[in-house]
Amino acid sequence: MNRTITLIPDSGLQFWSFAFSTEQIKNIRCWFWEERDGEYEDGRPRYILHALQEDQETGVIKDPLTGRAPPEDQIYDVTWKSVIQFLKNQWLPLPFFALLSSEQGGSKVFRKGPGNWVRGRFAEMEKDQIHLDLVFDTTLEELSGDGLYNAPTFEDSQRQDHFKFVSSLGDIAWFLNEAWVGDWLLKVQQEAQEKSEQKSFTDRSYYCWHYAVYQTLLQILQEIQQMPTIHLLDGGAAKNLQNIVEVDLVLDLGNSRSCGILIEDHLGQDLNFSSSYPLALRDLTRPYLEYDQPFPSAIEFAKANFGNDLLSRRSGRAKAFFWPSPVRVGFEAAHLAGMRIGNEGLTGLTSPKRYIWDGRLSLQSWRYNSRSISDGGRIIDPPVNGPFMAMISPEGRVLSDEERLSGENIATQPNFSRSSLFTFMFVEILMQARLQMNSPQNREQRQDKTLRRRLRSIVLTMPPGMPVAEQKILQTRTKAAIDLCWKMLGLPWDTRPQLQCRLDEATATQIVWLYNEITERLGGNVDEFMRLHGRLRPDPEINDQMLPSIRVASIDIGGGTTDLMISSYHVPSGETICPKQEFRESFKVAGDDILEHVITNVVLPPLAEALEKAGVQDTQVLLSRMIGQDWGGQSEQERHLRRLFVSNILEPIAIAVLKEYESLTDRSIEGLNPFYVRDILGKDKENIARSASYIHRQVELAGAKNFDITDVKIAVKVQHVEASISHVMGEVISNLCEAIWAYDCDVLLVSGRPSRFRRIVDMIKAAMPVPPHRIVGMYHYRVGAYYAFRDERNRISDPKTTVVVGASLCLQAEGKLQNFVLRTRDLKMYSTARFLGRLEKNGQLRNKNVWLSNIDLEGNNNEEVGFTIQDFENTTRIGFRQLGIERWPASPLYTLEFGNFPGFNRVALPLTVKIVRQDIDLDKEQAQNDYSGREQFKVAEVIDHNGEQYPPRILSLRLQTMQNVEGYWRDTGRFTLA
Numbered sequence: 013m014n015r016t017i018t019l020i021p022d023s024g025l026q027f028w029s030f031a032f033s034t035e036q037i038k039n040i041r042c043w044f045w046e047e048r049d050g051e052y053e054d055g056r057p058r059y060i061l062h063a064l065q066e067d068q069e070t071g072v073i074k075d076p077l078t079g080r081a082p083p084e085d086q087i088y089d090v091t092w093k094s095v096i097q098f099l100k101n102q103w104l105p106l107p108f109f110a111l112l113s114s115e116q117g118g119s120k121v122f123r124k125g126p127g128n129w130v131r132g133r134f135a136e137m138e139k140d141q142i143h144l145d146l147v148f149d150t151t152l153e154e155l156s157g158d159g160l161y162n163a164p165t166f167e168d169s170q171r172q173d174h175f176k177f178v179s180s181l182g183d184i185a186w187f188l189n190e191a192w193v194g195d196w197l198l199k200v201q202q203e204a205q206e207k208s209e210q211k212s213f214t215d216r217s218y219y220c221w222h223y224a225v226y227q228t229l230l231q232i233l234q235e236i237q238q239m240p241t242i243h244l245l246d247g248g249a250a251k252n253l254q255n256i257v258e259v260d261l262v263l264d265l266g267n268s269r270s271c272g273i274l275i276e277d278h279l280g281q282d283l284n285f286s287s288s289y290p291l292a293l294r295d296l297t298r299p300y301l302e303y304d305q306p307f308p309s310a311i312e313f314a315k316a317n318f319g320n321d322l323l324s325r326r327s328g329r330a331k332a333f334f335w336p337s338p339v340r341v342g343f344e345a346a347h348l349a350g351m352r353i354g355n356e357g358l359t360g361l362t363s364p365k366r367y368i369w370d371g372r373l374s375l376q377s378w379r380y381n382s383r384s385i386s387d388g389g390r391i392i393d394p395p396v397n398g399p400f401m402a403m404i405s406p407e408g409r410v411l412s413d414e415e416r417l418s419g420e421n422i423a424t425q426p427n428f429s430r431s432s433l434f435t436f437m438f439v440e441i442l443m444q445a446r447l448q449m450n451s452p453q454n455r456e457q458r459q460d461k462t463l464r465r466r467l468r469s470i471v472l473t474m475p476p477g478m479p480v481a482e483q484k485i486l487q488t489r490t491k492a493a494i495d496l497c498w499k500m501l502g503l504p505w506d507t508r509p510q511l512q513c514r515l516d517e518a519t520a521t522q523i524v525w526l527y528n529e530i531t532e533r534l535g536g537n538v539d540e541f542m543r544l545h546g547r548l549r550p551d552p553e554i555n556d557q558m559l560p561s562i563r564v565a566s567i568d569i570g571g572g573t574t575d576l577m578i579s580s581y582h583v584p585s586g587e588t589i590c591p592k593q594e595f596r597e598s599f600k601v602a603g604d605d606i607l608e609h610v611i612t613n614v615v616l617p618p619l620a621e622a623l624e625k626a627g628v629q630d631t632q633v634l635l636s637r638m639i640g641q642d643w644g645g646q647s648e649q650e651r652h653l654r655r656l657f658v659s660n661i662l663e664p665i666a667i668a669v670l671k672e673y674e675s676l677t678d679r680s681i682e683g684l685n686p687f688y689v690r691d692i693l694g695k696d697k698e699n700i701a702r703s704a705s706y707i708h709r710q711v712e713l714a715g716a717k718n719f720d721i722t723d724v725k726i727a728v729k730v731q732h733v734e735a736s737i738s739h740v741m742g743e744v745i746s747n748l749c750e751a752i753w754a755y756d757c758d759v760l761l762v763s764g765r766p767s768r769f770r771r772i773v774d775m776i777k778a779a780m781p782v783p784p785h786r787i788v789g790m791y792h793y794r795v796g797a798y799y800a801f802r803d804e805r806n807r808i809s810d811p812k813t814t815v816v817v818g819a820s821l822c823l824q825a826e827g828k829l830q831n832f833v834l835r836t837r838d839l840k841m842y843s844t845a846r847f848l849g850r851l852e853k854n855g856q857l858r859n860k861n862v863w864l865s866n867i868d869l870e871g872n873n874n875e876e877v878g879f880t881i882q883d884f885e886n887t888t889r890i891g892f893r894q895l896g897i898e899r900w901p902a903s904p905l906y907t908l909e910f911g912n913f914p915g916f917n918r919v920a921l922p923l924t925v926k927i928v929r930q931d932i933d934l935d936k937e938q939a940q941n942d943y944s945g946r947e948q949f950k951v952a953e954v955i956d957h958n959g960e961q962y963p964p965r966i967l968s969l970r971l972q973t974m975q976n977v978e979g980y981w982r983d984t985g986r987f988t989l990a
Contacts, residue, residue, distance in 0.1 A: 017240045020464050021152050021169045021247030023450035024443070024501070025318075025335060028146040029300040032236045035140065040092040040232050043073050044224040045082040061220040063181060063227055088218060090228040096142065098225050099134050102200050103319035106132045106146070107178045107187050107230075108242060110168060120176070122183050125161030127190065128327045131319055132233075135300050144233075145299040146240075147318055149333050152247060160328040169247040177239035179230040188223065192326040197222040199320060245462055254279055257460055258468040259449050260823055261291070261509070263441070264517060264815040265472065267363045268571020268604050269765075270342070271306040272441070273800055273816045274449055275823065277468070278459050283828050285798040287458060288820060293444050295344045296335065305801075306812045307342030309571075311437045312349050312360035313396050314340045314381045336500035337440040338380075338398055339433075350660050350699050351383040352652065357393070362659075362982040364437050366572060367430035368485050369971045373406060378426045396426035403499050408432020410495045431485060438493030439500075442467070469510045470494070471819050475573045476516035477598025477894075479905055480843045480869075480947040481971055487513050512823075514840050516596065518566045518577030520818030521763045521790060524799075525564070526581065526589070527821050527832050532796040536831025538587050545786075546758055551582065559584070563594070565757040565781070567748055568815070569764035569772065571603045574741070576748045578755045588833045594755055596844060597894060599901050600974075601744050603766045604982065609736040610666045611658075612987050614728055622724040627716035632989075634714050638707060640989050653706040655985035660703035661693070663982075665726060668692040673733045674768050683729045690722035737771040745772070747900065749779035757782055763790040763811040790814050843869040843947055845892035845905065848879065855975060857893050857902035866896060869929075869947060878928030878952065884908065885922045889972070904973050906949065913966035919956050925967060926953035 019026055043064035050058050064087065065076045074081040108130040109122040128149075135143035153163040164173075178184055187193060201222040218224070233239055258277045264270060272291030278284075292304035296316045316335035324332045339360070340348060349360055357379045361367065382393040404410055405421040408428050415421055428436075448454055449465035472490060474483060490511055498508050530541045539560070546562030561582035568575045578595040620631040628634055637643060639654060639662075672684045693700050704721050711719045752760060760782045766772055768791045777784050790811040795802050798821070801813035808814065825834035849862040863879035881888070890906040908925070910916065930948040951964040974980070981987060 014237055015240050016174070016243050017452040018243045018245050018455070018462060019148060019150050019452060020245055020450045020455075021150055021164065023150045023464070024447055025333060026148045026150055026447065026451055027294060027299045028148070028240060028452065029135075029143060030238050031141045031143050031300075032238060033140055034092070034137075034142065036236050037092045037232050040095075040228065040235060041089055042224070042228040042231060043087055043089050044218075044220070044227075045075070045087050046218055046220050047082070057219065059219045061223050063224075088224075090224050092228070092232055095225055095228050095232060096134055096137065098204050099200065099229060100137075101133060101135065102204070103131045103133045103147075103317070104200070104226070104229070105193060105196065105319070105324075106130045106233075107184045108148075108175045109178050109183070110164075111174045111176050122176070122178055123161070124186055126163050126175075127187055127193075128162040128324060128329050128332055129164060131333065133299075135298060143300040144238075147299065147333065148242070151331075151334075153329070156328060162327050162329045163332070164244055166247070169244055172246050173244050175242040175244065177233065177241075179234040181227070184230070188226075190327065192323045194223070195326075196320055196323045197226050199323065201225075245464075247464075255463055257458075257463050257465045259445075259465045260469045260471065260820075261445050261467060262471040262816045262819045262823065263291075263473070264520075264812075264819070265365055265437075266309055266570050266572060266812075267366045267602075268309060269306045269812055270309045271801075271813055271816045272445070273820050274445065275820050276449075276458060276465065281459070283824060283830075284459070285800075288798070288800050289454070289457075290800050291441075291445060292448050293342045293344070293441075294447060295347075296340060297344055297348065301343075303343050306810060308346045309342075309363040309365060309437075310345040310349060310360060311339045311341050311364055311433060311440070312345035312381050313338055313378055314345075314348050314359075314383075315398075316340075335443065336398070336400055336497075337436070337443045338396055338400060339436045339440050341437055341440045341444070346659075348381045348383055350656065350696075350703065351381075352656070353382055353649075353702075357648070359393075361430065361433055362980070363572070364430065364434040365486075366974065366980055368434055368482055368489065369973045370430040370977075371407060371432075371485075371971075372429055373427045374429060375427070378428060396428075400496065400500055401426070403496060404432075404435075404492075408435050408489070408492065410492045410499070431489065434486070434489045435493045435496065438490055439497045442493065442497045466507065467509045469512060469823075471512045471515065471823055473515050473517045473520055473815055473819050474513060474841060475570075475598045476518050476575050476577050476596035476841070477573070477844045477903070478516075478841070479845065479892075479903070479971075479973055480841070481905070482973055483513065483841055484948075485971075487511065515819050515822055515836075516575070516577060516839075516841060517570070517815045518568045518575045518596070519579060519591075519593070519839060520816070520822065521566045521568055521761055521814040522564050522577065522579060523818040523821050523825070523834065524790070524795075524814050525566075525759075525761050525788065525793075526834070527798070527825075527829070528793075528795055531829075531831050536587075538583055538589065542583065546581075549580070549582075551584075562759065563755065563757045564759050564761065565752040565755070566761040566763065567745075567767075567776070569602055569741075569762075569766040570812075571765075573598045573600055574602045574744050574748070574764075576751060578752065578757060586833075587831075588835055590835050591838050593839070595751060596842075597748065597751065598844070598903070599744050599747075600903060601740060601901070603764070604980075605740045606737055606766060606769075607663065607666050607670070608981055608987065609740050610669060610733065611662050612989060613736050613739075614669060614732050615662060615665050615726065616989075618726050618728070619721070619724060622721075623711065623714075623716065623719065626711065626719040628711060628714045634710060636989050638710050639985060639987050641986060650706075651985070653703075655983070656703045657706040658985040659982065660699060661689070661707070661721065664692055664694075665689060669726065669728050669733060670769075672728075673730065673770070676730070676770055681730045683727055684733070686725055686727040688722070689724045689726065693722065734771040737766075737769055738775065741766075741772060742775060744901070745775045746779060749776060749781040752781035753779075758786065760787045761790060762787065763814045765810065765812050767791055767811050844894045845869055845947055846894050847896060848890065848892045848905070850881075851889040851891040851902060851904060855891070855902060855904070857891055857898075859898050876928055878926060878949075881908070881923075881925040881927070883922045884925045884967075904975055905947070905971070906969055907972040907977070908951075908967060908969050911966055911968040913962075916966070919962065919966070920958045920960070922957055923967075924953075924955045925951060927969065928952045 045062045046059040049060045052058055062075045064073050066073050072081050112121040112123055131147050133145045152166050155165050260275045263272045276287035290304045292302050295301040318333040358376050359381045378396045379393050401423050404423050406423045455461040494508050534540050542560035546560055548558040549561045550556035551559045559582055561580050563580045565578045576597045580592045581589050623631045707721055792807045794807050803809040822836050825836050847862050848864040849857050887909040891902045891904045893900045893902040927949050930950050951967050951969050954962045
């Protein structure tokens with residue numbers, strides 16, 4: 013059935029997708045006749061295309077307008093199968109015209125246009141179902157002086173006009189006669205023929221075949237009766253603030269997975285948790301797909317393609333269907349990365365956040381993913397380009413208007429730093445959020461469904477132990493993304509959303525638990541909550557008077573970091589809960605490291621056994637060559653195929669093993685259910701074959717034959733999986749539990765996807781930092797209606813989501829939540845660097861290598877903080893830890909190395925290097941609430957072995973918070989094999 017959907021003017025691109033059955037169109041068959049009508053000036057023959065119909069009485073096929081019956085040998089037909097084959101995955105302009113009036117008898121009168129504001133595409137066919145994607149460009153334009161009407165106008169919006177799909181030849185003849193439309197259809201035909209390696213889809217060549225197929229397409233769309241009527245709303249009404257719904261976006265962007273939630277604030281109405289909903293990412297490559305669950309943090313450079321831009325501009329519209337973001341994010345990015353051929357160069361990262369520290373320009377140019385762009389059916393991979401390049405510097409900084417006008421510092425080559433890719437990632441997320449909150453599908457489910465949504469604020473959470481210097485970069489990149497997005501879209505500058513980055517991920521989980529326990533279980537009784545879970549503790553602010561309080565610890569095990577937060581909560585008066593952060597820590601050992609160890613120690617052994625059976629003599633040598641370190645003569649394509657093999661073959665196998673282990677409900681130590689590799693790799697045979705070709709080629713070179721990795725059976729014992737988890741997380745869990753015990757906590761919360769592993773829970777209980785009945789796993793924790801990601805049983809199925817839900821509660825906790833008030837202004841991020849020094853190769857900070865001890869970088873004094881290195885001779889890694897315990901894990905912070913100094917040969921080694929913290933402006937810090945300079949150090953003095961002083965620039969002190977500067981294993985495909 014046809015339905016009416018509403019569109020918000022100037023809300024960007026909006027999508028509408030649906031599926032229909034081939035049964036509905038199986039009888040579609042259209043006949044055509046091409047009548048010769050002289051020649052063009054260049055001598056080419058000219059034809060008139062006649063759409064024919066079959067006479068129901070006589071069976072004769074004739075022209076319904078003239079009654080003529082053409083010669084039978086000149087008649088040809090187009091079936092629905094030909095249309096799908098011809099137009100599959102091709103974007104086409106569709107006639108959705110403004111409705112002028114409806115006359116008696118049901119006939120409708122349409123305006124001639126808009127002609128270039130709706131496009132459609134047949135997507136993949138699954139069984140007997142065909143997906144159809146529609147995309148609407150909601151940009152309003154002035155009616156041009158020459159009468160061109162290609163986009164909805166401001167007058168259309170003011171009248172709140174309706175637009176309908178039109179298939180009648182009499183109503184669309186002018187549209188089909190547009191030169192750009194005819195050329196578009198012809199171009200589609202040429203590309204389809206090149207791909208199919210056929211001269212034509214028919215037995216003979218026809219001049220108007222492309223028009224015939226298009227008219228048959230229109231008949232198909234008319235027949236299915238699912239094309240919506242468009243009701244364009246009044247865009248001018250948004251000038252009144254009462255006609256706007258403010259929206260807050262809360263994000264947890266992790267190293268492995270990310271998650272978001274949108275919260276609507278309806279003017280004059282109480283908070284309604286149905287107004288909160290998960291951030292959903294639309295797949296622009298396959299728009300019928302939308303993902304509303306936590307998504308991979310991967311990005312991939314890819315152009316959003318909605319048809320032939322060159323021909324579209326010939327219609328008179330310069331920027332139709334403009335999606336300015338140059339990257340795709342999440343599942344779409346992972347899908348595109350898996351489809352790469354291997355010789356394109358750099359096209360993306362598994363996680364820009366992991367490289368937020370790396371501001372160095374890339375030596376290679378970034379290129380668009382080859383599968384996102386085609387030219388005449390040929391796959392191409394051009395360097396990254398687009399209008400956004402004129403708005404940023406080579407480092408990824410957004411240029412001021414003055415710089416843009418002068419042409420200074422404009423990025424001319426796409427050699428962006430890995431850090432700047434976080435800006436592009438955030439631009440895409442902003443674009444997706446704006447699309448979703450104003451989409452007809454979303455608004456139909458909300459209050460005030462005809463009102464425009466506007467992004468008011470963005471809350472971004474961070475790991476509690478994230479170095480302050482990285483926090484600064486993260487905030488800078490995020491603000492740059494907001495500015496860049498608003499500039500590219502031409503939005504009013506004063507409507508930019510406000511950014512908040514003062515909440516850590518572990519505290520957010522605590523807020524979920526506090527809110528749920530107090531409001532859902534105890535009906536808002538804070539005093540009863542304190543009595544039930546807390547105890548009396550002395551309050552130093554009021555002469556150590558004993559007051560009820562609760563001390564909560566939370567361990568959040570993510571993909572890239574394992575975080576600890578210990579906070580005390582008390583209620584000095586009334587019902588306001590006051591937090592006090594006691595201790596925080598982050599270790600860069602987490603879920604991805606478990607995955608790596610499972611690959612190398614659990615997945616590779618059965619794979620090696622299969623290789624040995626296939627005839628490989630030395631499987632260890634073969635695997636080391638395949639996925640160990642780079643080797644001489646290795647091509648870039650081989651490195652890429654290695655990455656594909658790891659990400660598309662080995663990672664899914666390891667994840668399948670961990671999912672099987674995760675599902676254990678008893679104390680079994682027997683083997684997990686075995687599976688064949690082919691059963692867990694999905695249905696994309698082309699992608700699987702390309703990813704597996706790497707190992708198949710290497711196995712052939714090793715002398716084995718008929719080996720197919722998809723036939724390998726993976727049989728794993730539980731103790732092997734648990735041994736990997738213990739090896740990776742044992743020391744981390746032990747250290748964190750020791751801190752929890754030292755702070756005498758009342759409750760311990762455990763969150764993050766790996767918290768579902770039985771072995772993780774066992775190690776925490778064995779350490780017993782709190783009584784076992786006070787250890788709360790957030791997986792399957794029962795929650796209320798406020799939790800947007802709850803399952804059908806009102807439980808948390810994915811503990812990753814606790815962070816964004818907690819952050820959304822934090823956003824509203826000072827006055828907007830009933831029976832729950834939390835003084836969130838007391839929450840902030842601070843430095844955990846207390847001991848700085850030289851890191852060992854294994855990442856440990858030995859006491860003998862400590863240069864700064866027990867320092868307080870958060871202190872209010874502005875005295876000089878620094879240290880001296882007496883024996884600098886080569887590249888040195890500088891790191892920090894929080895406690896004065898030598899075994900306590902340290903984190904990398906800086907790398908000190910030689911710079912480009914022309915007189916380096918004259919320098920007598922070793923050097924004495926003085927490093928100091930950069931000057932602190934206390935007033936500016938407080939005014940801007942920016943304390944990121946507390947960990948910013950610089951080289952102040954350099955003296956060589958002979959006592960000669962050199963300028964500090966001969967050395968480079970740069971931020972580096974990752975052990976391996978070349979890249980993480982998920983980006984390189986390399987492992988350290990025993």
